[in-house]
Amino acid sequence: MSLFLTILSAGVITYVTRASLIIAGDRVTLPGQVERALKYVAPAAFAAIAAPALLGGDQFAAFGDDMPRIIAVLLAGVVIARTRSVPLSLFAGMSALWLILWVS
């Protein structure tokens, strides 16, 4: 499938997800089990995307090379857990990474 068609389809899928229940009105209801499972899509999906990327593909590379990244991740994690602010944690993590890479 061409890039444009893939992105267009992604848009259609997203729109249908947002619109279906609103357009259908009271005719459609979600089973309770599905509604409960939907709560866990976000943590599962975000973890699944973040974890392999954090390991940078070369999963078992020398520990030393990964140190700046690990420190940056831990710092960003602490910041977001305390402030719930995505931009702040991004700022903290990237600054830490740049500082360590610049110093070493």
Place this chain on the structure above:
Amino acid sequence: MADFSFDRHAFWAGFRDIVPLAVPGIPFGFVLGVVIAESGLDRFVAWLSSPLVLAGASQLAAIELLAESAGAAVVLVTVAFINSRHLMYSAVLRPTFSNFPNWFKIIGPYLLIDQAFALAITQPDDTDDRARMWHFLGSGALVWLVWMVSTGMGVVVGDITKPEWQLGFAVPLLFGGLMIISITNRAGIVAAVVGAVVAVLGADLPQGSGVLLAIVLGVVAGGFADTRLGATPEATP
């Protein structure tokens, strides 16, 4: 038929009220733009995901997968999974929107982004339908504008950034942060751990299908833990 004519006051109030929620999206949009510029994909077509999909996390995941030449099916199913939370939004707002005109029921859901949802559910109960509708449209309009401009800026500026700045590292940082925010109970931790472990173990599966498998198993594990652990108190954002 109730009056739903343009309510300028409510529209601009929505436009203003969502500014504090929209501002944190700017660096996110910018990073997405840079990732698009560095992905090797046709950057204009990839940027079109902003007006067409209008959901940052799923756009970022889709661009990452497409850049690794994952199959279209994997990309689309991943987008569907990440955006399935919008099904919940639409379930929550359905009673609120039920008396709105039909044209709104077509256009409104397009703007049903996280921030607009968060603002819509926190409007005072005594707001009348007409004001509520235009307030929602005003808030959606601002988030839309901010998203188009910030992702577009990232695409344009992406050219002058250098690989050694490691800007790509902002992507896992972002998703890691979103993961932490989205965990509201112990079952959420189970879902995240299962998702992360399966994704790492399945990193070499064809066409990025490891991510998909990880999401499915993570959601199933989360749902299972939810039933087993019972309803633990949830932090409301």
